[in-house]
Amino acid sequence: MTQDQSHQSPEEEFRLFRTVCKEQRIKVTPQRLEIFRTVIAAYDHPSAEDVYNRVKDRLPAISLDTVYRTLATFESGGIISRVSFCEDKTRFDPNRKPHHHLFCTVCKNLTDFYWANFDNADLPPEIPEWGYPETKHVQIRGICSHCSRERNKA
Amino acid sequence: MTQDQSHQSPEEEFRLFRTVCKEQRIKVTPQRLEIFRTVIAAYDHPSAEDVYNRVKDRLPAISLDTVYRTLATFESGGIISRVSFCEDKTRFDPNRKPHHHLFCTVCKNLTDFYWANFDNADLPPEIPEWGYPETKHVQIRGICSHCSRERNKA
DNA sequence: CCAATATTGAGAATAATTACTACATAGGAT
């Protein structure tokens, strides 16, 4: 619902990016910077190809593979996460706060939501038996209000 | 955890299958019967290719495409569901009870679990604003006890 | 500034899934 990605000045953004690169021990390259900017500012859970198309405006020579590789790097550094339950492509998510997902099966839009009660709830007793959970996510699929209205028109 | 797929006699299985086909208005074919049997009895969330390999023992001429199409048919008829958040292939799930998933990121095994408290909990108030939910699932990723033990040996 | 090393772009490769087509078959009408 609320999607308050941090929109900061280019200088701040660049400083943040340098810090991140230092932490992850990866080199600062123009490609990575643009991908970082793009994905951090994205509100719509873009796919790798979406990111590629947006970045191409500023770096026309960039390759799709670089985007894939960079997103994977950012993912393993914990800067973004990967959402793969949508029907087709993998999509990327810069939201670092604990959150959950609403997926509209008609327009394929993905929306974040927060649910503190769930986050704090005790897991069922069989989980510790199973092993060691690292992440827990709720995924709600349905039809968003917009698509539902469109559908009722027809 | 507990995976009590109904293991019934072949005759019962066949009767059930005929009923299902009648309901869905699809033809009874040997291919569909074998796929039905296989997937209903599966305890491990098989991929389309897994199902294909199992069915081939009984129907050596079957094509992978038929398996894909049949699984899609069964899915739209609500007989099985599709789990696509695993890293690679889509996997299929014959469990019709409300349930959730544990995914081991090491061995890629997928385990069902039940959580009535979650199923009955009220959703956060922003959901009705968003639209009309149809399904809600919890997905827990982590390391299962078995893999954790293996890892500690090394 | 330079050398060591990581990263990139281009195109090819891989893997999962779907489309197409000609033939076969199930099952309702007769």
Place this chain on the structure above:
DNA sequence: ATCCTATGTAGTAATTATTCTCAATATTGG
């Protein structure tokens, strides 16, 4: 029970997302 037609099937080819290879290039610690 048999015929007819819609539907399903196998085989092959296409598509789509993603990853690999490798030579050329860029980055950064010293």
